[in-house]
Amino acid sequence: MTHNAAGGRGSSSAPAVAGSARPWHIPEGVWGLLLLAPALALLAALFAYPLGLSIIGSFTDKEGTLGGANYRKIFELYTGDIVFSGAVCLFTVAVTNVFAVAIGGYLILGGSPKAVAALRWLYRWPLFIPFVVAAQMMRGFLAKNGLMNNSLVTLGLIDPANTVGLLDWRGVVITFVWKQLPFVTLLVSGAMASLDQSMIEAARNLGAGRVRVLLGIILPQVRGSLLVASVLTFVTLMSVLSVPMMINAAQPTMITVDMAYRITSLGDYGAANALGVVSYLMTAILAWLYLSRGMPRIENQ
Amino acid sequence: MIGKRLSTLAALALLGASVATPLKAETVLSVATAGDQNMVDYINDYLGPKFEAANPGVSVNVVGTGPGDAGSLKIFEKLDAQAKAGTASWDIDVAVVHQRGAAQMMDDDLLSKYRDQIATGNMVTGQSAENALGTDVTGFVMPMFNSQIAIAYNPAVVPNPPKTYDELVTWASEHPGQFGYNGIKGGMSGVGFVMGWVAAMTGDADKLEKGPYDPAEKAKIEEALASMKPFNADVTMTPGNAGTLDMLNRGEIVMGPVWVDMFYTWQADGKLSPDLKLQIIAPGLPGQPMYYVIPAKAASADLARKFVELATSPEVQAEGIVKRFNWYPGIDAAHVQAQLDPASWNKLFTDITPEDLSTKGKPFPLSQYFTDILEAYERVAQ
Numbered sequence: 001m002t003h004n005a006a007g008g009r010g011s012s013s014a015p016a017v018a019g020s021a022r023p024w025h026i027p028e029g030v031w032g033l034l035l036l037a038p039a040l041a042l043l044a045a046l047f048a049y050p051l052g053l054s055i056i057g058s059f060t061d062k063e064g065t066l067g068g069a070n071y072r073k074i075f076e077l078y079t080g081d082i083v084f085s086g087a088v089c090l091f092t093v094a095v096t097n098v099f100a101v102a103i104g105g106y107l108i109l110g111g112s113p114k115a116v117a118a119l120r121w122l123y124r125w126p127l128f129i130p131f132v133v134a135a136q137m138m139r140g141f142l143a144k145n146g147l148m149n150n151s152l153v154t155l156g157l158i159d160p161a162n163t164v165g166l167l168d169w170r171g172v173v174i175t176f177v178w179k180q181l182p183f184v185t186l187l188v189s190g191a192m193a194s195l196d197q198s199m200i201e202a203a204r205n206l207g208a209g210r211v212r213v214l215l216g217i218i219l220p221q222v223r224g225s226l227l228v229a230s231v232l233t234f235v236t237l238m239s240v241l242s243v244p245m246m247i248n249a250a251q252p253t254m255i256t257v258d259m260a261y262r263i264t265s266l267g268d269y270g271a272a273n274a275l276g277v278v279s280y281l282m283t284a285i286l287a288w289l290y291l292s293r294g295m296p297r298i299e300n301q
Numbered sequence: 302m303i304g305k306r307l308s309t310l311a312a313l314a315l316l317g318a319s320v321a322t323p324l325k326a327e328t329v330l331s332v333a334t335a336g337d338q339n340m341v342d343y344i345n346d347y348l349g350p351k352f353e354a355a356n357p358g359v360s361v362n363v364v365g366t367g368p369g370d371a372g373s374l375k376i377f378e379k380l381d382a383q384a385k386a387g388t389a390s391w392d393i394d395v396a397v398v399h400q401r402g403a404a405q406m407m408d409d410d411l412l413s414k415y416r417d418q419i420a421t422g423n424m425v426t427g428q429s430a431e432n433a434l435g436t437d438v439t440g441f442v443m444p445m446f447n448s449q450i451a452i453a454y455n456p457a458v459v460p461n462p463p464k465t466y467d468e469l470v471t472w473a474s475e476h477p478g479q480f481g482y483n484g485i486k487g488g489m490s491g492v493g494f495v496m497g498w499v500a501a502m503t504g505d506a507d508k509l510e511k512g513p514y515d516p517a518e519k520a521k522i523e524e525a526l527a528s529m530k531p532f533n534a535d536v537t538m539t540p541g542n543a544g545t546l547d548m549l550n551r552g553e554i555v556m557g558p559v560w561v562d563m564f565y566t567w568q569a570d571g572k573l574s575p576d577l578k579l580q581i582i583a584p585g586l587p588g589q590p591m592y593y594v595i596p597a598k599a600a601s602a603d604l605a606r607k608f609v610e611l612a613t614s615p616e617v618q619a620e621g622i623v624k625r626f627n628w629y630p631g632i633d634a635a636h637v638q639a640q641l642d643p644a645s646w647n648k649l650f651t652d653i654t655p656e657d658l659s660t661k662g663k664p665f666p667l668s669q670y671f672t673d674i675l676e677a678y679e680r681v682a683q
Contacts, residue, residue, distance in 0.1 A: 077679050139540065145551040165553065167540060249487060249538035251683045261486040264371035266672060 335372025373402025444631030
């Protein structure tokens with residue numbers, strides 16, 4: 001953006017070199033700032049301002065005095081939930097990455113063109129289904145006497161007495177993985193497709209198996225994309241309310257549910273803000289990773 | 302500067318809109334309702350058209366603000382903002398809110414006292430038309446309907462269900478995982494079950510319902526809820542009000558607290574086994590009305606009163622509230638029964654008799670106790 005603007009200015013001001021300096025000459029730095037201004041204004045209004053409000057709110061108790069009461073309360077009541085939220089999201093990211101690499105790898109290295117075409121067509125579907133719809137679907141699918149177990153019982157694979165419902169943290173992880181897999185696969189398989197094919201062919205010619213090529217040649221080169229996808233997945237999942245609310249009835253639960261509960265049942269915005277700030281901090285660690293490692297790698301690729 | 306531009310833009314937009322739409326001498330009655338989608342459907346599909354037919358030139362515009370107390374809170378926040386901004390007339394004419402919402406609005410003087418000005422005002426007899434969780438609301442509200450929490454059970458598996466909270470505790474320990482409820486974060490049927498537990502275990506139901514508020518009660522509440530921890534280990538946690546009904550229907554649990562109206566509606570829609578039954582365990586379970594309120598500075602206050610008058614007329618209460626939506630009537634049942642065929646009337650009282658309802662149907666505790674109980678539950682019961 002900045003370069004284009006500078007180029008435009010340069011060409012239009014070319015005759016001015018011979019004549020006198022123009023009074024309306026605008027330095028390049030100011031141009032850059034002007035072009036960035038709308039984006040910066042949006043960032044300030046829609047992100048920085050609410051962030052500030054929420055931090056102030058988290059230190060303000062119901063009487064309006066400043067203090068750490070909200071944080072004491074949330075750490076007393078919700079420490080388990082905070083750890084649970086982080087753990088569920090990290091675990092989901094790990095599982096999603098494994099599947100995404102496997103699918104991406106098959107799309108590049110798969111032997112059967114028909115299977116590759118079918119997989120390419122199929123894997124994107126969950127991308128277009130909202131979280132709340134996915135949650136409602138999984139509720140009927142993963143329940144103790146739900147569609148999955150009933151099908152397995154009908155097929156004679158399990159005994160009706162031994163069915164187990166997955167409507168707890170496992171259901172949340174399954175729904176999250178199902179929902180995020182296409183997104184991560186899209187990023188990863190895109191990066192894989194842009195790799196230099198000759199390297200892969202050389203490895204295959206030298207006798208490396210497909211798994212070896214995937215893990216030894218392809219994966220190291222798409223680590224940057226995988227990291228970016230992981231960060232974006234983690235941040236997305238930390239903010240999902242519907243899935244834990246509709247699937248995980250047990251304790252502990254994710255902090256989005258606690259935030260919603262604090263506001264809707266108790267009108268307690270202070271504690272909800274404090275939980276929000278904790279979730280900002282958790283995602284900020286990942287954002288830092290993204291900025292310090294992910295960006296340069298991507299640019300180098 | 303920006304403000305000036307914006308207002309110019311807004312004026313232009315308004316001008317554009319007035320040119321674009323044909324001029325009609327139409328008054329819009331704005332109705333905001335808390336609650337589930339069925340509340341919006343009720344007004345859109347049934348009450349609104351009825352009112353428009355009786356009042357030519359008036360159209361009813363209804364907005365749903367979401368389920369639970371949160372929905373009422375949104376209406377409160379909107380009215381409160383308009384009051385604080387000093388707006389001369391507010392843009393909600395009729396609101397449908399929960400008890401806590403009505404109490405909050407009363408505290409901030411946001412409501413108008415209209416019950417004596419409508420013809421159906423004297424048809425209300427229940428305690429809930431006067432007292433909303435400890436706040437005196439006499440004259441300011443008309444109950445739209447009453448709803449009740451009850452224990453649904455499968456008589457094929459439990460022919461003799463427990464009749465009291467104490468019996469339920471014993472039963473649950475003998476049948477682990479067979480009783481299910483939705484905790485306190487997944488909807489009001491679970492919250493109501495917990496409120497009933499505290500009333501039963503402390504033996505202070507009267508004090509909790511009528512007050513005055515005594516902070517010293519906190520210790521007793523905590524003790525009652527601490528005894529819930531082993532019970533919670535014996536039961537299944539369900540995902541939400543609908544989750545309890547789903548699990549009952551799939552046979553994953555055989556007993557659990559539900560809203561009576563949801564139970565009957567699901568049965569009528571074929572989403573729930575017709576074999577399931579309801580009962581209220583002693584000493585009682587809470588229920589609550591939803592109220593029609595008219596904001597203090599409603600733009601069309603006259604029309605709003607007419608609207609509530611129609612909504613609380615025996616005919617509408619019979620046809621709309623009881624027959625179509627399986628709610629208990631908001632006005633005195635005697636006025637409503639005369640309007641209904643015996644079959645429709647009896648359906649509402651098949652499992653739970655009017656006597657059960659009057660002895661074991663309780664109000665929710667006072668707002669302060671309500672909050673204390675929720676806070677203590679998170680600390681000691683889960």
